[in-house]
Amino acid sequence: MRISTHGRALSGMALVATSALVLAGCAAAPEETDAGSGETLDFLPCMVSDSGGFDDKSFNQLGYEGIETAANDLGVEFLTVESTSDADYAPNIESLIAEGCDLIVTVGFNLSAATVEFALANPDVNFAIVDDAADNDFDGTTDADNIKPILFDTAGAAFLAGYAAASYSSTGVVGTYGGMNFPTVSIFMDGAAQGVDYYNSEKGADVTVRGWDVAAQDGTFIGSFAPGTDSRSAAQNLIDQGADVLLPVGGPIFQSAVEAIRDSGKDIALIGVDADLTETETAAADLFLTSILKQIKVAVSEVVTEASGGSLDTTPYVGTLENGGVGIAPFHDFESKVDGGLEAELVAVKDGIISGDIAVKSYLN
Secondary structure, X not given: OEEEEEOOOOOHHHHHHOOOOOXXXXXXXXXXXXXXXXXXXXXXXXXXXXXXOOOOOOHHHHHHHHHHHHHHHHOOOEEEEEOOOHHHHHHHHHHHHHOOXXXXXXXXXXXXXXXXXXXXXXXXXXXXXXXXXXXXXXXXXXXXXXXXXXXXXXXXXXXXXXXXXXXHOOOOEEEEEEOOOOHHHHHHHHHHHHHHHHHHHHHOOOOEEEOEEOOOOEEOXXXXXXXXXXXXXXHHHHHHOOOOEEEEEOHHHXXXXXXXXXXXXXXXXXXXXXXXXXXXXXXXXXXXXXXXXXXXXXHHHHHHHHHOOOOOOOOOEEEOOOOOOEEEOOOHHHOOOOOOOHHHHHHHHHHHHHHOOOOOOOOOO
């Protein structure tokens, strides 16, 4: 794991609480002031990454950009801790509590148990968690009063991407696979499959989805969120089944799909998740039909800013198509390759989802 300090030296307690630390020195932070009053703002926001790290070109990186933006706007310093494995989560959170953090944002559902544990033990510290409801007993409520879940109902956005994939596919096969079968992963796959089904019903088409079964709520998962042999094998298997659009869901696992596509020599498109991967993964920009977006940066920035005022409404934030919290990226290099009427159709479908005329199933609704 790696702790990055942004204008504040680490205390001895934090050094004891964590192991194998590499400290990254940063330029001195701006003077902490309340922009409205000119008074010093005593507020320290902090963040712990998932094992994908802050350079994953996905939700960890977007979370980092969100806390960085808010801290800069507020004129305060901030601390971040990068996890390299599941074993880092608890000690990383503990180290930030020792540093006196006022808000600790944990990034990813894998940190849910540790977040709840430390939130219950430290009721005076505010917590927020990206991509998880912090409801580990599944009773429908957040497990600690001082945790704000930051959630994204990506089913609607994935529905749009699935519709676009079905329209673009020339083989009539769209493939998808995920890291692990968690709701925040399968929601992409499920939404996309529903979008393909809707396209079929509207167009009288017969595009099939491989890698996800809507009825069984199960599909192809590689058991991790790391690129490598398993991810590449899953992508290759879908390519062998005729898929010419692939949706890998799980942070950087798409990188192995890129390798499989390049080696296949076939005309196969990708759909990215979380960020606009055409812009963030420039070496593979030519492969992305679109990306399913979560506005994680904006949501995290808003939560950090709210918490700086001394209180935090812990009602879960849920990003939707209606509030702009989720969406799909432009077609970029595929603009000239998609059907001429597709963009207008997607606007109509989006409006239908928002109005409720088009039903999209999601674990969040």
